[in-house]
Amino acid sequence: MKRTKIIHLFDAKTSPGSVLIKGWVKTRRDSKTFSFIEVNDGSCLANIQIIADDSLDNYDVVKTLSTGSSVAVTGLLRESPGQGQTWEIAASAIHIYDIAPEAYPLQKKRHSDEFLRTIGHLRPRTNKYGAVFRIRSELCHAIHKFFHDRGFTYIHTPILTGSDCEGAGDLFRVTALNLENLPKKEGKTDYSLDFFGKPANLTVSGQLEAELLALALGDVYTFGPTFRAENSNTARHMAEFWMIEPEMAFCDLEDDMSHAEEFIKNLIVHAMDHCARDLDLFANFVDKNLMKTLENIVSAEFVRLPYTDAVDIVKQSGHKFEFDIEFGKDLQTEHERYLAEEHFKKPVVIYNYPKTIKPFYMRVNDDGSTVAAMDVLVPRIGEIIGGSQREERLSILERRMEETGMNKEDYWWFLDSRRYGTVPHSGYGLGFERLIMLITGIANIRDVIPFPRTPGNIEF
Protein backbone atom coordinates (compact mmCIF):
# COMPACT_ATOMS: atom_id res chain seq x y z
CA MET A 1 0.00 0.00 0.00
CA LYS A 2 1.19 3.51 -0.81
CA ARG A 3 1.94 5.84 2.07
CA THR A 4 -0.48 8.73 2.66
CA LYS A 5 0.74 11.96 4.22
CA ILE A 6 -1.25 12.92 7.28
CA ILE A 7 -2.19 16.33 5.88
CA HIS A 8 -4.17 14.57 3.15
CA LEU A 9 -6.11 12.49 5.69
CA PHE A 10 -7.59 15.67 7.13
CA ASP A 11 -8.66 16.80 3.65
CA ALA A 12 -10.86 13.70 3.30
CA LYS A 13 -14.60 14.26 3.00
CA THR A 14 -15.38 10.54 3.20
CA SER A 15 -13.20 7.68 4.37
CA PRO A 16 -10.97 6.21 1.66
CA GLY A 17 -11.02 2.94 3.59
CA SER A 18 -7.71 1.48 4.65
CA VAL A 19 -4.63 3.76 4.68
CA LEU A 20 -0.91 3.57 5.47
CA ILE A 21 0.79 6.39 7.37
CA LYS A 22 4.38 6.72 8.59
CA GLY A 23 5.68 9.08 11.23
CA TRP A 24 6.80 9.73 14.78
CA VAL A 25 4.88 9.14 18.01
CA LYS A 26 3.97 12.32 19.90
CA THR A 27 2.18 10.72 22.81
CA ARG A 28 0.47 7.50 23.90
CA ARG A 29 -2.41 6.97 26.31
CA ASP A 30 -3.41 3.48 27.42
CA SER A 31 -6.74 1.96 28.34
CA LYS A 32 -7.20 -1.58 29.59
CA THR A 33 -7.56 -3.25 26.21
CA PHE A 34 -6.36 -0.53 23.80
CA SER A 35 -4.17 2.55 23.41
CA PHE A 36 -4.47 5.99 21.82
CA ILE A 37 -1.34 6.89 19.88
CA GLU A 38 -0.83 10.29 18.29
CA VAL A 39 1.42 10.25 15.25
CA ASN A 40 2.90 13.21 13.36
CA ASP A 41 4.72 13.00 10.04
CA GLY A 42 5.74 16.65 9.59
CA SER A 43 3.35 17.27 6.71
CA CYS A 44 1.17 19.42 8.97
CA LEU A 45 0.82 20.56 12.54
CA ALA A 46 -1.95 18.13 13.47
CA ASN A 47 -1.39 14.56 14.65
CA ILE A 48 -3.51 11.64 13.56
CA GLN A 49 -4.96 9.56 16.41
CA ILE A 50 -4.33 5.85 16.13
CA ILE A 51 -6.48 3.32 17.99
CA ALA A 52 -4.38 0.24 18.76
CA ASP A 53 -6.10 -2.62 20.54
CA ASP A 54 -4.96 -5.92 22.01
CA SER A 55 -5.91 -7.83 18.86
CA LEU A 56 -2.62 -6.58 17.31
CA ASP A 57 -0.08 -9.40 17.43
CA ASN A 58 2.60 -7.00 18.72
CA TYR A 59 0.34 -5.10 21.15
CA ASP A 60 2.67 -5.82 24.08
CA VAL A 61 5.41 -3.85 22.24
CA VAL A 62 3.00 -1.18 20.97
CA LYS A 63 2.16 -0.45 24.61
CA THR A 64 5.79 0.63 25.14
CA LEU A 65 5.86 3.19 22.29
CA SER A 66 7.42 6.35 23.66
CA THR A 67 7.50 9.96 22.46
CA GLY A 68 9.83 10.17 19.47
CA SER A 69 9.44 6.54 18.35
CA SER A 70 9.01 5.89 14.62
CA VAL A 71 6.17 3.78 13.21
CA ALA A 72 4.23 2.77 10.12
CA VAL A 73 0.53 2.26 10.73
CA THR A 74 -1.98 0.48 8.49
CA GLY A 75 -5.66 0.72 9.32
CA LEU A 76 -9.13 1.98 8.56
CA LEU A 77 -9.63 5.74 8.47
CA ARG A 78 -12.92 6.33 10.26
CA GLU A 79 -14.84 9.10 11.96
CA SER A 80 -13.72 9.54 15.55
CA PRO A 81 -16.40 9.15 18.20
CA GLY A 82 -14.27 11.23 20.60
CA GLN A 83 -14.01 15.00 20.89
CA GLY A 84 -11.11 16.91 19.36
CA GLN A 85 -10.61 15.21 16.02
CA THR A 86 -12.75 14.28 13.03
CA TRP A 87 -10.76 11.27 11.84
CA GLU A 88 -8.81 8.48 13.47
CA ILE A 89 -7.17 5.29 12.28
CA ALA A 90 -8.24 1.91 13.67
CA ALA A 91 -4.91 0.13 13.35
CA SER A 92 -4.81 -3.31 11.77
CA ALA A 93 -0.98 -3.40 11.82
CA ILE A 94 1.72 -1.26 13.43
CA HIS A 95 5.26 -1.64 12.20
CA ILE A 96 7.79 -0.22 14.64
CA TYR A 97 10.96 1.20 13.09
CA ASP A 98 12.51 2.29 16.37
CA ILE A 99 11.53 2.87 19.97
CA ALA A 100 13.08 6.11 21.26
CA PRO A 101 14.77 5.44 24.61
CA GLU A 102 14.17 7.37 27.79
CA ALA A 103 17.04 9.73 26.97
CA TYR A 104 15.03 11.34 24.13
CA PRO A 105 15.19 14.99 25.14
CA LEU A 106 11.86 16.17 23.77
CA GLN A 107 8.87 15.80 26.04
CA LYS A 108 5.18 16.25 25.50
CA LYS A 109 5.49 19.38 27.57
CA ARG A 110 6.58 22.72 26.17
CA HIS A 111 10.30 23.52 26.24
CA SER A 112 12.04 26.87 26.34
CA ASP A 113 13.46 28.26 23.10
CA GLU A 114 16.88 28.54 24.77
CA PHE A 115 16.92 24.84 25.61
CA LEU A 116 15.72 23.87 22.14
CA ARG A 117 18.59 25.85 20.60
CA THR A 118 20.98 23.51 22.39
CA ILE A 119 19.32 20.58 20.60
CA GLY A 120 18.99 22.18 17.19
CA HIS A 121 19.21 18.76 15.54
CA LEU A 122 15.97 17.66 17.22
CA ARG A 123 13.94 20.84 17.57
CA PRO A 124 12.35 20.53 14.08
CA ARG A 125 10.34 17.69 15.65
CA THR A 126 8.48 20.08 17.93
CA ASN A 127 5.17 21.62 16.89
CA LYS A 128 6.49 25.15 16.89
CA TYR A 129 9.67 24.58 14.89
CA GLY A 130 7.94 22.27 12.46
CA ALA A 131 5.45 25.06 11.83
CA VAL A 132 8.14 27.75 11.33
CA PHE A 133 10.04 25.66 8.85
CA ARG A 134 6.91 24.83 6.88
CA ILE A 135 6.03 28.54 6.75
CA ARG A 136 9.61 29.33 5.70
CA SER A 137 9.33 26.90 2.81
CA GLU A 138 5.92 28.19 1.74
CA LEU A 139 7.20 31.77 1.72
CA CYS A 140 10.19 30.87 -0.45
CA HIS A 141 7.70 29.57 -2.92
CA ALA A 142 5.60 32.76 -2.59
CA ILE A 143 8.63 34.95 -3.22
CA HIS A 144 9.49 33.22 -6.47
CA LYS A 145 5.84 33.32 -7.52
CA PHE A 146 5.59 37.05 -6.78
CA PHE A 147 8.52 37.89 -9.02
CA HIS A 148 7.66 35.35 -11.67
CA ASP A 149 4.14 36.77 -11.94
CA ARG A 150 5.66 40.21 -12.57
CA GLY A 151 8.10 39.15 -15.25
CA PHE A 152 11.27 39.31 -13.14
CA THR A 153 14.27 37.16 -13.99
CA TYR A 154 15.70 35.10 -11.14
CA ILE A 155 19.48 35.49 -11.19
CA HIS A 156 22.28 33.95 -9.17
CA THR A 157 24.91 36.34 -7.86
CA PRO A 158 28.21 34.96 -6.60
CA ILE A 159 28.76 33.72 -3.06
CA LEU A 160 32.51 34.14 -3.41
CA THR A 161 33.53 37.68 -4.22
CA GLY A 162 36.67 39.71 -4.77
CA SER A 163 35.12 43.05 -3.85
CA ASP A 164 35.80 43.92 -0.27
CA CYS A 165 34.46 47.38 0.53
CA GLU A 166 30.84 47.64 -0.38
CA GLY A 167 30.24 49.29 2.93
CA ALA A 168 27.93 46.57 4.14
CA GLY A 169 29.99 45.36 7.05
CA ASP A 170 32.84 43.06 7.99
CA LEU A 171 33.63 40.17 5.69
CA PHE A 172 34.50 36.53 6.07
CA ARG A 173 37.80 35.93 4.31
CA VAL A 174 37.92 32.81 2.13
CA THR A 175 41.30 31.29 1.46
CA ALA A 176 42.96 28.10 0.28
CA LEU A 177 46.27 29.15 1.85
CA ASN A 178 47.73 27.17 4.72
CA LEU A 179 46.85 29.32 7.70
CA GLU A 180 49.59 27.67 9.78
CA ASN A 181 52.21 28.76 7.28
CA LEU A 182 51.16 31.81 5.28
CA PRO A 183 53.34 32.87 2.34
CA LYS A 184 54.83 36.30 3.02
CA LYS A 185 56.00 39.11 0.80
CA GLU A 186 57.58 42.16 2.43
CA GLY A 187 56.10 41.13 5.77
CA LYS A 188 52.52 40.84 4.48
CA THR A 189 50.50 37.82 3.39
CA ASP A 190 51.11 37.16 -0.32
CA TYR A 191 47.65 36.68 -1.75
CA SER A 192 49.02 36.30 -5.26
CA LEU A 193 49.66 32.70 -4.21
CA ASP A 194 46.07 32.21 -3.01
CA PHE A 195 43.42 30.35 -5.02
CA PHE A 196 42.12 33.40 -6.90
CA GLY A 197 45.41 35.27 -6.96
CA LYS A 198 43.92 37.97 -4.72
CA PRO A 199 41.90 38.16 -1.49
CA ALA A 200 38.42 36.64 -1.63
CA ASN A 201 35.43 36.90 0.69
CA LEU A 202 31.95 35.59 1.26
CA THR A 203 29.40 37.99 -0.20
CA VAL A 204 27.70 40.59 1.99
CA SER A 205 25.21 41.47 -0.77
CA GLY A 206 24.49 40.53 -4.36
CA GLN A 207 23.49 44.07 -5.18
CA LEU A 208 26.38 45.26 -7.36
CA GLU A 209 26.19 42.17 -9.54
CA ALA A 210 22.38 42.35 -9.61
CA GLU A 211 22.65 45.91 -10.94
CA LEU A 212 24.67 44.62 -13.88
CA LEU A 213 22.00 42.04 -14.69
CA ALA A 214 19.18 44.58 -14.27
CA LEU A 215 20.92 46.76 -16.86
CA ALA A 216 20.61 43.85 -19.29
CA LEU A 217 17.44 41.98 -18.34
CA GLY A 218 15.36 44.82 -16.93
CA ASP A 219 13.80 43.44 -13.74
CA VAL A 220 15.81 40.86 -11.80
CA TYR A 221 16.08 39.48 -8.29
CA THR A 222 18.41 37.35 -6.26
CA PHE A 223 17.46 35.21 -3.28
CA GLY A 224 20.39 33.64 -1.52
CA PRO A 225 22.61 33.47 1.53
CA THR A 226 24.62 36.45 2.73
CA PHE A 227 27.43 36.61 5.24
CA ARG A 228 28.51 39.28 7.73
CA ALA A 229 31.42 38.78 10.09
CA GLU A 230 30.14 41.41 12.51
CA ASN A 231 30.21 40.66 16.20
CA SER A 232 26.50 41.37 16.51
CA ASN A 233 24.78 39.82 19.48
CA THR A 234 21.13 40.68 19.09
CA ALA A 235 17.83 38.93 18.42
CA ARG A 236 17.79 40.43 14.92
CA HIS A 237 21.26 39.57 13.50
CA MET A 238 23.05 36.48 12.24
CA ALA A 239 26.37 35.90 10.50
CA GLU A 240 24.59 33.91 7.77
CA PHE A 241 21.16 34.98 6.59
CA TRP A 242 19.04 34.90 3.46
CA MET A 243 18.28 38.03 1.53
CA ILE A 244 15.93 38.87 -1.33
CA GLU A 245 17.32 41.61 -3.55
CA PRO A 246 15.24 42.90 -6.47
CA GLU A 247 16.92 45.31 -8.88
CA MET A 248 14.82 47.20 -11.42
CA ALA A 249 15.88 49.22 -14.45
CA PHE A 250 13.95 52.40 -15.34
CA CYS A 251 12.73 52.58 -11.74
CA ASP A 252 12.99 55.56 -9.39
CA LEU A 253 12.79 55.75 -5.61
CA GLU A 254 9.03 56.27 -5.70
CA ASP A 255 8.54 53.05 -7.70
CA ASP A 256 11.02 51.28 -5.44
CA MET A 257 9.02 52.13 -2.31
CA SER A 258 5.74 51.10 -3.95
CA HIS A 259 7.26 47.81 -5.01
CA ALA A 260 8.58 47.08 -1.51
CA GLU A 261 5.18 47.79 0.02
CA GLU A 262 3.38 45.56 -2.46
CA PHE A 263 5.93 42.80 -1.88
CA ILE A 264 5.55 42.72 1.90
CA LYS A 265 1.76 42.81 1.72
CA ASN A 266 1.68 40.07 -0.91
CA LEU A 267 3.82 37.74 1.21
CA ILE A 268 1.75 38.28 4.36
CA VAL A 269 -1.48 37.60 2.45
CA HIS A 270 0.07 34.47 0.98
CA ALA A 271 1.02 33.21 4.45
CA MET A 272 -2.47 33.90 5.82
CA ASP A 273 -4.04 32.07 2.85
CA HIS A 274 -1.69 29.09 2.70
CA CYS A 275 -0.35 28.58 6.25
CA ALA A 276 -3.49 29.21 8.31
CA ARG A 277 -3.13 26.15 10.56
CA ASP A 278 0.52 26.79 11.34
CA LEU A 279 -0.14 30.52 11.90
CA ASP A 280 -2.83 29.57 14.45
CA LEU A 281 -0.12 28.10 16.65
CA PHE A 282 1.81 31.36 16.65
CA ALA A 283 -1.32 33.43 17.21
CA ASN A 284 -2.25 31.22 20.18
CA PHE A 285 1.10 30.58 21.85
CA VAL A 286 3.68 33.10 20.61
CA ASP A 287 1.99 36.45 19.96
CA LYS A 288 -1.66 36.98 20.88
CA ASN A 289 -1.83 40.08 18.67
CA LEU A 290 -0.29 38.39 15.64
CA MET A 291 -3.33 38.29 13.36
CA LYS A 292 -4.29 41.85 14.23
CA THR A 293 -0.75 43.02 13.47
CA LEU A 294 -0.66 41.21 10.13
CA GLU A 295 -4.11 42.42 9.09
CA ASN A 296 -3.10 45.95 10.03
CA ILE A 297 -0.01 45.79 7.82
CA VAL A 298 -1.94 44.36 4.88
CA SER A 299 -4.72 46.97 5.05
CA ALA A 300 -2.63 50.02 5.97
CA GLU A 301 -1.09 52.38 3.48
CA PHE A 302 2.57 52.60 4.46
CA VAL A 303 3.61 56.07 5.62
CA ARG A 304 6.19 57.76 3.36
CA LEU A 305 8.30 60.05 5.46
CA PRO A 306 11.36 62.08 4.39
CA TYR A 307 14.25 61.69 6.84
CA THR A 308 14.15 65.38 7.80
CA ASP A 309 10.45 65.08 8.72
CA ALA A 310 11.23 61.94 10.74
CA VAL A 311 13.85 63.91 12.68
CA ASP A 312 11.34 66.72 13.32
CA ILE A 313 8.66 64.30 14.54
CA VAL A 314 11.10 62.62 16.92
CA LYS A 315 12.35 65.99 18.19
CA GLN A 316 8.85 67.37 18.77
CA SER A 317 7.42 64.15 20.21
CA GLY A 318 8.00 65.21 23.78
CA HIS A 319 9.24 61.67 24.30
CA LYS A 320 12.33 60.98 26.41
CA PHE A 321 14.98 59.22 24.31
CA GLU A 322 18.37 57.95 25.38
CA PHE A 323 19.99 59.51 22.31
CA ASP A 324 19.45 62.94 20.76
CA ILE A 325 18.64 63.22 17.09
CA GLU A 326 19.61 65.92 14.59
CA PHE A 327 20.15 66.12 10.84
CA GLY A 328 23.18 64.07 9.84
CA LYS A 329 22.77 61.48 12.59
CA ASP A 330 21.24 58.11 11.86
CA LEU A 331 17.94 57.29 13.54
CA GLN A 332 18.48 55.09 16.58
CA THR A 333 16.46 51.92 17.12
CA GLU A 334 14.42 53.72 19.79
CA HIS A 335 13.51 56.47 17.29
CA GLU A 336 12.51 53.96 14.62
CA ARG A 337 10.39 52.03 17.09
CA TYR A 338 8.71 55.21 18.27
CA LEU A 339 7.76 56.15 14.70
CA ALA A 340 6.44 52.74 13.64
CA GLU A 341 4.92 51.55 16.92
CA GLU A 342 3.69 54.68 18.66
CA HIS A 343 3.44 57.68 16.37
CA PHE A 344 2.05 56.05 13.20
CA LYS A 345 1.21 52.56 14.50
CA LYS A 346 1.90 51.08 11.05
CA PRO A 347 4.79 50.50 8.65
CA VAL A 348 6.82 53.60 7.84
CA VAL A 349 9.10 54.15 4.85
CA ILE A 350 11.77 56.72 5.62
CA TYR A 351 13.58 58.16 2.60
CA ASN A 352 16.09 60.80 1.50
CA TYR A 353 18.75 60.20 4.15
CA PRO A 354 21.86 62.40 4.56
CA LYS A 355 24.50 61.11 2.17
CA THR A 356 27.10 61.12 4.95
CA ILE A 357 25.51 58.09 6.63
CA LYS A 358 24.81 56.07 3.47
CA PRO A 359 27.01 54.09 1.04
CA PHE A 360 28.54 55.37 -2.22
CA TYR A 361 26.13 53.75 -4.66
CA MET A 362 22.99 55.65 -3.59
CA ARG A 363 21.80 58.42 -5.93
CA VAL A 364 22.62 61.94 -4.79
CA ASN A 365 19.52 64.17 -4.67
CA ASP A 366 19.35 67.66 -6.21
CA ASP A 367 19.89 69.22 -2.78
CA GLY A 368 23.39 67.74 -2.81
CA SER A 369 23.18 66.69 0.83
CA THR A 370 20.77 63.75 0.77
CA VAL A 371 20.59 60.50 -1.19
CA ALA A 372 17.60 58.61 -2.62
CA ALA A 373 17.68 55.93 0.08
CA MET A 374 14.72 54.28 1.76
CA ASP A 375 14.24 52.04 4.79
CA VAL A 376 11.01 50.19 5.51
CA LEU A 377 10.33 50.01 9.25
CA VAL A 378 7.69 47.66 10.62
CA PRO A 379 6.34 47.51 14.16
CA ARG A 380 8.24 45.14 16.48
CA ILE A 381 10.99 44.20 13.97
CA GLY A 382 12.28 47.63 12.95
CA GLU A 383 14.18 47.78 9.68
CA ILE A 384 13.08 44.97 7.38
CA ILE A 385 14.05 46.51 4.03
CA GLY A 386 16.85 48.83 3.00
CA GLY A 387 17.01 50.14 -0.54
CA SER A 388 17.74 53.05 -2.82
CA GLN A 389 17.71 54.51 -6.26
CA ARG A 390 21.24 53.85 -7.52
CA GLU A 391 23.61 56.56 -8.71
CA GLU A 392 23.55 56.11 -12.49
CA ARG A 393 25.69 59.19 -13.36
CA LEU A 394 29.29 58.13 -13.85
CA SER A 395 31.02 61.33 -12.74
CA ILE A 396 29.00 61.63 -9.55
CA LEU A 397 29.45 57.96 -8.75
CA GLU A 398 33.22 58.30 -9.17
CA ARG A 399 33.28 61.34 -6.94
CA ARG A 400 31.32 59.46 -4.26
CA MET A 401 33.77 56.58 -4.41
CA GLU A 402 36.62 59.00 -3.92
CA GLU A 403 34.84 60.69 -1.02
CA THR A 404 34.33 57.36 0.72
CA GLY A 405 37.94 56.30 0.15
CA MET A 406 37.29 53.48 -2.31
CA ASN A 407 39.64 52.21 -4.97
CA LYS A 408 37.93 52.87 -8.33
CA GLU A 409 40.19 50.45 -10.19
CA ASP A 410 38.75 47.53 -8.21
CA TYR A 411 35.28 48.43 -9.50
CA TRP A 412 36.06 49.04 -13.17
CA TRP A 413 33.38 46.54 -14.15
CA PHE A 414 30.75 48.24 -11.99
CA LEU A 415 31.64 51.66 -13.41
CA ASP A 416 31.40 50.27 -16.94
CA SER A 417 27.65 49.86 -16.39
CA ARG A 418 27.48 53.67 -16.06
CA ARG A 419 29.78 54.13 -19.00
CA TYR A 420 27.68 52.22 -21.52
CA GLY A 421 23.96 52.91 -21.73
CA THR A 422 23.37 53.87 -18.12
CA VAL A 423 19.75 54.28 -16.96
CA PRO A 424 17.98 55.18 -13.73
CA HIS A 425 17.47 52.05 -11.64
CA SER A 426 16.57 51.05 -8.10
CA GLY A 427 16.46 48.09 -5.80
CA TYR A 428 16.30 46.93 -2.21
CA GLY A 429 17.20 44.09 0.12
CA LEU A 430 14.71 42.29 2.32
CA GLY A 431 15.99 40.14 5.17
CA PHE A 432 14.16 36.83 4.79
CA GLU A 433 14.52 35.85 8.45
CA ARG A 434 13.16 39.20 9.60
CA LEU A 435 10.15 38.62 7.36
CA ILE A 436 9.58 35.23 9.01
CA MET A 437 9.84 36.91 12.42
CA LEU A 438 7.22 39.44 11.34
CA ILE A 439 4.83 36.78 10.05
CA THR A 440 5.19 34.32 12.95
CA GLY A 441 5.64 36.74 15.84
CA ILE A 442 8.83 34.93 16.84
CA ALA A 443 11.05 37.36 18.72
CA ASN A 444 14.51 35.83 18.17
CA ILE A 445 16.01 35.45 14.70
CA ARG A 446 17.83 32.29 15.85
CA ASP A 447 14.45 30.56 15.99
CA VAL A 448 13.32 31.14 12.40
CA ILE A 449 16.21 29.33 10.68
CA PRO A 450 17.03 25.65 11.27
CA PHE A 451 20.72 26.18 12.00
CA PRO A 452 21.52 29.74 13.10
CA ARG A 453 25.06 31.08 12.72
CA THR A 454 25.95 33.65 15.36
CA PRO A 455 29.23 34.68 17.01
CA GLY A 456 30.71 31.68 18.78
CA ASN A 457 28.03 29.27 17.55
CA ILE A 458 28.45 26.92 14.59
CA GLU A 459 27.24 23.63 16.14
CA PHE A 460 25.12 21.40 13.89
Added chain:
RNA sequence: UCCCCAGUAGCUCAGUCGGCAGAGCAGGUGGCUGUUAACCACCGUGUCCGCGGUUCGAGUCCGUGCUGGGGAGCCA
Protein backbone atom coordinates in the same frame (compact mmCIF):
# COMPACT_ATOMS: atom_id res chain seq x y z
C1' U B 1 32.22 45.13 21.49
C1' C B 2 29.47 47.85 25.71
C1' C B 3 25.49 47.83 29.78
C1' C B 4 22.09 44.73 32.70
C1' C B 5 20.21 39.81 34.30
C1' A B 6 20.66 34.55 34.87
C1' G B 7 23.24 29.53 35.43
C1' U B 8 20.43 24.30 41.22
C1' A B 9 17.51 16.91 39.07
C1' G B 10 16.35 14.98 31.99
C1' C B 11 13.01 19.87 31.58
C1' U B 12 10.75 24.36 34.18
C1' C B 13 11.97 26.55 38.53
C1' A B 14 11.92 27.50 44.38
C1' G B 15 15.73 27.62 47.97
C1' U B 16 14.23 33.02 53.57
C1' C B 17 19.43 35.84 57.62
C1' G B 18 25.54 31.93 55.46
C1' G B 19 23.72 26.20 59.01
C1' C B 20 21.11 18.46 56.49
C1' A B 21 19.35 19.85 48.52
C1' G B 22 13.40 20.94 47.31
C1' A B 23 8.65 21.07 44.11
C1' G B 24 6.02 20.35 39.52
C1' C B 25 6.64 17.98 34.96
C1' A B 26 9.25 14.07 32.37
C1' G B 27 10.79 8.71 33.46
C1' G B 28 9.60 3.70 36.13
C1' U B 29 5.79 0.34 38.59
C1' G B 30 0.64 -0.61 39.63
C1' G B 31 -4.50 0.94 38.97
C1' C B 32 -8.59 3.33 36.27
C1' U B 33 -10.89 5.51 32.14
C1' G B 34 -13.08 6.62 24.20
C1' U B 35 -8.60 9.16 26.05
C1' U B 36 -6.65 13.80 24.07
C1' A B 37 -0.84 18.72 27.87
C1' A B 38 -5.75 12.29 30.65
C1' C B 39 -6.33 10.92 35.88
C1' C B 40 -4.96 8.29 40.94
C1' A B 41 -1.11 5.82 44.14
C1' C B 42 3.95 4.63 44.87
C1' C B 43 9.43 4.98 43.30
C1' G B 44 14.46 7.06 41.61
C1' U B 45 17.17 11.37 40.37
C1' G B 46 22.30 16.27 41.89
C1' U B 47 30.20 18.27 39.67
C1' C B 48 24.12 23.64 42.98
C1' C B 49 28.40 26.28 35.54
C1' G B 50 34.29 26.23 36.24
C1' C B 51 38.44 28.21 39.09
C1' G B 52 40.10 31.04 43.27
C1' G B 53 38.93 33.65 47.91
C1' U B 54 36.30 35.06 52.78
C1' U B 55 34.26 31.88 56.82
C1' C B 56 33.98 27.03 62.05
C1' G B 57 30.64 26.36 57.87
C1' A B 58 29.16 28.81 50.97
C1' G B 59 23.83 26.85 46.35
C1' U B 60 23.78 31.59 49.21
C1' C B 61 29.03 36.55 50.18
C1' C B 62 33.57 38.47 47.09
C1' G B 63 36.85 38.07 42.60
C1' U B 64 37.48 35.90 37.91
C1' G B 65 36.39 32.94 33.58
C1' C B 66 32.73 30.42 30.56
C1' U B 67 27.72 29.83 28.73
C1' G B 68 22.79 31.69 27.94
C1' G B 69 19.16 35.74 27.88
C1' G B 70 17.51 41.13 27.51
C1' G B 71 19.06 45.98 25.74
C1' A B 72 22.62 49.06 22.63
C1' G B 73 25.90 49.65 18.38
C1' C B 74 26.62 47.61 13.25
C1' C B 75 22.51 46.17 9.68
C1' A B 76 18.76 42.90 6.64
